[in-house]
Amino acid sequence: MSTGLENGLEVSEDDLETLIGDRALDREDHVNAPGFVVRPDQVQEVLTDLRDEAGFDHLSCLTAQQYENRYESIYHLKKYADPTQEVSVVVPTAVDEPVSQSAAPVFRTADWHEREAYDLVGIEYDDHPDLRRILLPDTWQGHPLSLEYDQEQPQVVTLSEHENPVQPDHHDTESDTMFLNIGPHHPATHGVLHVKAVLDGETVVDVDPDIGYLHRCEEQMCQSGTYRHQIMPYPDRWDYVSAGLLNEWAYARAAEDLADIEVPEYAQVIRTMSAELCRIAAHMLALGTFALDVFGDFTAVFQYAFRDREVVQDILEDLTGQRLMFNYFRLGGVAWDLPEPREEFFEKTREFLDDLPAKAEEYHNLITANEIFQVRCVDTGILEPEVAKQYGCTGPVARGSGVDYDLRRDDPYGYYPELEWNVVTEDGMDNYSRVLVRMQEVKESAKIIEQCIDVLEEWPEDDREIQANVPRTLKPDADTEVYRAVEAAKGELGIYMRADGTDTPARFKIRSPCFHNLSTLAEMAQGEYIPDLIASLGSLDIVLGEVDR
Amino acid sequence: MSNEPRQKTYETAAPSTDTRDARMGEGMDDRFNSKLREAFGASPFILTKFDEFMNWVRGSSMFMLQFGIACCSIEMIHTYAIKHDLDRFGAGVPRASPRQADVIIVPGTIVSKFGPRMKRVYDQMPEPKFVVGMGSCTISGGPFQEGYNVVKGAEEIIPVDIHVPGCPPRPEALVYGVAKLQERIKNGESSPVVVKPYELEEFGDLPRDELVQQLADRIDEEDLVMRYNWADSP
Ligand code: SF4
Numbered sequence: 001m002s003t004g005l006e007n008g009l010e011v012s013e014d015d016l017e018t019l020i021g022d023r024a025l026d027r028e029d030h031v032n033a034p035g036f037v038v039r040p041d042q043v044q045e046v047l048t049d050l051r052d053e054a055g056f057d058h059l060s061c062l063t064a065q066q067y068e069n070r071y072e073s074i075y076h077l078k079k080y081a082d083p084t085q086e087v088s089v090v091v092p093t094a095v096d097e098p099v100s101q102s103a104a105p106v107f108r109t110a111d112w113h114e115r116e117a118y119d120l121v122g123i124e125y126d127d128h129p130d131l132r133r134i135l136l137p138d139t140w141q142g143h144p145l146s147l148e149y150d151q152e153q154p155q156v157v158t159l160s161e162h163e164n165p166v167q168p169d170h171h172d173t174e175s176d177t178m179f180l181n182i183g184p185h186h187p188a189t190h191g192v193l194h195v196k197a198v199l200d201g202e203t204v205v206d207v208d209p210d211i212g213y214l215h216r217c218e219e220q221m222c223q224s225g226t227y228r229h230q231i232m233p234y235p236d237r238w239d240y241v242s243a244g245l246l247n248e249w250a251y252a253r254a255a256e257d258l259a260d261i262e263v264p265e266y267a268q269v270i271r272t273m274s275a276e277l278c279r280i281a282a283h284m285l286a287l288g289t290f291a292l293d294v295f296g297d298f299t300a301v302f303q304y305a306f307r308d309r310e311v312v313q314d315i316l317e318d319l320t321g322q323r324l325m326f327n328y329f330r331l332g333g334v335a336w337d338l339p340e341p342r343e344e345f346f347e348k349t350r351e352f353l354d355d356l357p358a359k360a361e362e363y364h365n366l367i368t369a370n371e372i373f374q375v376r377c378v379d380t381g382i383l384e385p386e387v388a389k390q391y392g393c394t395g396p397v398a399r400g401s402g403v404d405y406d407l408r409r410d411d412p413y414g415y416y417p418e419l420e421w422n423v424v425t426e427d428g429m430d431n432y433s434r435v436l437v438r439m440q441e442v443k444e445s446a447k448i449i450e451q452c453i454d455v456l457e458e459w460p461e462d463d464r465e466i467q468a469n470v471p472r473t474l475k476p477d478a479d480t481e482v483y484r485a486v487e488a489a490k491g492e493l494g495i496y497m498r499a500d501g502t503d504t505p506a507r508f509k510i511r512s513p514c515f516h517n518l519s520t521l522a523e524m525a526q527g528e529y530i531p532d533l534i535a536s537l538g539s540l541d542i543v544l545g546e547v548d549r
Numbered sequence: 550m551s552n553e554p555r556q557k558t559y560e561t562a563a564p565s566t567d568t569r570d571a572r573m574g575e576g577m578d579d580r581f582n583s584k585l586r587e588a589f590g591a592s593p594f595i596l597t598k599f600d601e602f603m604n605w606v607r608g609s610s611m612f613m614l615q616f617g618i619a620c621c622s623i624e625m626i627h628t629y630a631i632k633h634d635l636d637r638f639g640a641g642v643p644r645a646s647p648r649q650a651d652v653i654i655v656p657g658t659i660v661s662k663f664g665p666r667m668k669r670v671y672d673q674m675p676e677p678k679f680v681v682g683m684g685s686c687t688i689s690g691g692p693f694q695e696g697y698n699v700v701k702g703a704e705e706i707i708p709v710d711i712h713v714p715g716c717p718p719r720p721e722a723l724v725y726g727v728a729k730l731q732e733r734i735k736n737g738e739s740s741p742v743v744v745k746p747y748e749l750e751e752f753g754d755l756p757r758d759e760l761v762q763q764l765a766d767r768i769d770e771e772d773l774v775m776r777y778n779w780a781d782s783p
Contacts, residue, residue: 136698137662139764139774144697151697152780154760159665159749159773184666187615187645191622192663213663214619217696224695233692240620285623306630313627324624324717545619 011054016087019053020046031257031482033076033086040093040100044127047075047089047106055079056087059107059392061483061511063496064117066146071098071123075110076483076496076511080389080403083411083492088483093123102128109392112519120145120219135212135548145220177205180530184213188293188534191544195521195537202529207522215548222508227255227474228331231508236325238510239546242281242313243489245274245320248329253413254484254495255331259476264465265415267333272415273452274319274328276445277349281312282489283396283438283445286541290435291367293538294376301366308359311352318345331474333467338456346453353446360443368436377432381524381536384429391523392516395491396441397540400434402427407487419451431532431539438541475503483511490514490541510549514542600737607651607677608734611727614650614674615643619657621684621717628720640727647673652730654723655709658686658693659700665775668749671707679734681726682709685716692716701782706746749773 013034017024023046026037038046050056056077063074075089093100102125103110114125115134122143125131133140137157142149177200184194192213198206218234225231235251236244249271256263263271288305292298313323318339320328328335339345367373383393385401398405406423408416424440426433478501485494491513500506517540525533613635617625628635635641644650647670659667671678680703685691687703694701703709710733713726753770755761768774 139767140661141760141763149697154779155661155777156752156755156760156764156768156774157661157665157777158752158768159669159775160768184663185616185670191617191619192666213660213666214658215660215662215698216619216658216693217698218693220696221693237620237692241623303631306627307632310627310632323719324620 011085016050016054019049028088028090030088031480032484033088035074035088035090035481037090037092040091041126043075043089043091043101043103044106047077047103050077050087050089051106054087055081056085057389058083059103059109059113060086060485060492061494061496061509062103062110062113062117063483063507063509064121064123064145065498065507065509066095066121068147070095071100071121073100073114073117073123074483074496075103076494080405083405083407083485086483098123099126100124101126102131104128107392108387108390109516109519112515119143122146133212135215137212144217176200184210188537190289190538190542193518193537193542193544193547195533197525197530197533199530204525204528204530204533207525207533209518209521211518211544211547213548214544216545218549219508219510222251222510223505226503227259227476227505228470228472228503231255231505232329232331233325233327236327237545238512238549239282239489239493239514239543240324241285241489241543242309242316242324243278243543244324244326245271245278245316245328246282246486246488247493248326249275249414250484250486250488250493250495252329252331253486254482254497255474257484258480258482258497258499259331259470259474261332261470262468263333264468266459266464267466267468268415269452269455269459270334270338270466271329272419273449273456274316274326274334275414276448276452277312277316279445279489280442281309281316283442284309284312286438287363287367287435290538290541291373294431294535295370295372301363304359304362304366315345315349315352318348330467330470332470333465335466337464337466342457346457349449349453353450356442356446360439363439368432368439374432376531376535377430377435377539378428379430379432380528380532381431381539382429383520383524387523388520391520393491393520394516395487395489395513396434396437397491397517397520399423399425400437400539401429407485407492411485413486415452415455416448419448421447421451431535434539434541473503475499475501477501485511488513490517490543490546493546512546512549514540514544514546515549518542518547604735604737608731609639611640611652611679611731612642612644612650613640614647614653614670615645616653616670617656618659618663619686621656621686624717624720625654625656625683625723628723633720633724635724635727638724638728638731640731647671648675650674651677652679652681652727653707654681654683654727655687655703655707656683656717658691659703659706660696660698661700661775661777662698664700664706664747664777665749665773667703668706668747668775672749679730680707680709680711681723681730682712683723683726684718685714688712688714697779700747700777704746705782708746747775747777749775 024036028035058078058080060078061076071093073091077087079085117123119133180197182195183189184192194210196208222231235247238247284305288302291301317323320326383401385403388398388401404425421444476499481498483496485492494511496509497505498507524536682703690699690701693699711726711730752768752772752774
């Protein structure tokens with residue numbers, strides 16, 4: 001049955017109440033969205049209805065947490081057509097028997113999310129296709145984010161050989177399958193990712209990304225830091241390829257909504273400008289390493305990309321004092337004003353922007369017009385838009401599949417609504433399109449930066465307020481919960497926070513775009529050749545710091 | 550093809566002494582003339598110990614392992630790349646295989662799942678091998694020291710020769726660290742191992758305590774494991 005609502009039309013809270021009906025045990029509203037409490041055995045039903053009848057086709061995040069008297073899984077739903085429409089489905093389960101129905105049959109992306117919730121918090125999901133640990137080693141004891149976990153207890157981790165998982169049911173007299181480990185230490189995995197692949201000849205039969213080799217407890221760290229100062233350095237280390245300010249913005253936006261802080265407009269302009277500089281640096285790295293992956297170009301393209309990154313990093317260092325881990329945003333603004341003399345800073349930045357078109361042309365000639373590159377990328381790693389949505393893909397990966405979704409425009413924040421720029425999409429759905437999207441986004445970012453500089457130059461000197469007045473110790477009201485996202489370099493980077501009246505969050509959950517994007521790898525690579533698997537992995541542009549958190 | 554003797558070829562391949570003589574001036578002994586000769590005086594021989602010579606060679610041509618872990622690896626790539634160009638210091642040839650490398654730069658946070666893998670990679674490198682720890686994470690766990698899953702420094706797993714502090718260290722700092730390592734190698738120094746590193750051992754060899762009992766039916770006796778005693782970590 002269609003109600004015409006799937007086009008992103010506004011669904012009122014009353015409609016939702018009627019739709020969920022008496023399956024809602026209770027209401028539990030969050031700062032960002034209405035929340036409905038449902039029974040653990042009705043999860044699939046409710047989510048299916050919300051998706052099919054009300055158009056909530058984007059399972060943005062799943063947060064799991066433990067209270068004194070219960071466990072809780074929160075499904076944060078949004079619409080691809082209009083991400084400002086949100087709803088939370090809250091599923092409490094008993095402490096002695098934390099079992100809840102799995103959402104994986106409704107949203108594919110719930111598969112990995114529920115494995116993570118099981119791994120870290122200890123909730124079990126009925127009807128889940130493959131419930132095992134995802135981030136921690138298989139032999140780990142206990143669930144580290146549950147309340148009774150003892151961090152001092154010893155652990156044993158194995159270095160085991162892997163077996164061919166399809167061997168038992170793949171008996172073909174003509175061919176033979178071969179198991180291939182890629183990583184965790186391998187130049188093509190962009191960090192410490194382990195891909196278990198099974199090949200039939202050169203064709204990929206089965207892929208299983210094994211993650212967690214860089215799981216450095218980011219959520220735990222944030223849960224033990226104070227809102228005002230101690231959390232901000234960590235976002236820099238999620239997506240660490242110079243995308244730091246974009247990540248800091250995710251935390252800043254969520255915390256500002258949680259504590260109800262207004263950011264002065266001048267600070268918003270600086271934030272917008274510096275964040276887009278970060279996006280350029282991040283996309284340059286993606287471009288350089290991708291060229292390295294698909295045609296082994298460690299010389300020209302790779303070095304050019306790094307040359308340009310050096311320029312951006314110089315500008316950012318002038319502004320923030322650091323090349324990579326900026327720690328520049330503050331709740332309610334930024335740490336300090338632009339460096340003096342301002343003209344010099346503007347000039348330097350403009351110079352970089354002026355050089356950019358010629359450089360972009362050069363990249364086009366070297367990369368996208370290169371025949372080898374095209375052979376390797378056009379029509380390989382196909383990701384259909386519907387599949388992308390099922391897996392919760394966002395950012396350049398989704399936009400390369402024609403999903404027109406960009407939070408800077410669709411869920412506006414910062415100074416973006418005042419500026420002229422475009423959201424780039426491509427319809428090719430392949431590795432080539434994803435690269436094209438990134439290259440064009442660099443140009444769009446340059447446009448944004450240019451306009452920001454114009455605005456900053458004109459800004460009256462006596463009105464340069466860089467920070468709102470925020471109390472030294474911030475203690476948001478107990479039991480306020482918020483889930484907010486921004487458009488980071490890789491896509492939708494969301495933060496869920498629950499306050500408990502103290503100066504540290506009771507639960508801090510990171511929704512990482514790379515985590516979702518990586519989960520599509522099997523879809524893209526199965527049935528293709530092994531070199532295409534490497535190209536697809538490169539085109540997803542994952543950063544393990546953000547995948548594993 | 551003609552049957553002429555290839556006189557021309559001989560001529561061109563012969564050492565062209567003319568220019569050299571012109572440069573040297575007259576009356577010099579042309580067999581042993583060199584900068585070295587100037588340095589060492591009249592004797593045309595250099596006396597050195599073989600191991601000193603080898604140390605000099607090792608320090609002057611280091612093959613680095615291409616090994617990226619976390620945020621620090623981005624700055625490490627910048628150190629190899631344009632502008633900082635580590636190759637200027639005879640240390641810029643990243644090798645993809647540990648079997649061809651003599652230096653491993655550990656650029657990032659080591660977590661429990663990666664520990665055994667890193668040990669394995671280190672073990673695969675041929676002797677003599679050297680380790681540069683890059684960033685606070687390899688010193689103590691850095692900003693993540695209190696994490697439930699984070700190994701408190703690379704030295705808990707492999708011996709480290711040079712620590713480069715910073716989060717992340719700037720490329721200049723890494724270059725300095727590598728230069729310091731070269732200096733030490735040339736002087737034939739090696740680092741004492743200060744902590745007892747975690748080892749890879751067979752599961753069957755672990756003492757049978759409560760945890761091992763629990764895992765007994767899930768891990769084979771011969772499987773290699775690493776046991777983390779978090780309570781003993783610094
Ligand atoms: S020392 Fe800092 S920059 Fe380096 S890996 Fe650790 S957290 Fe990242």
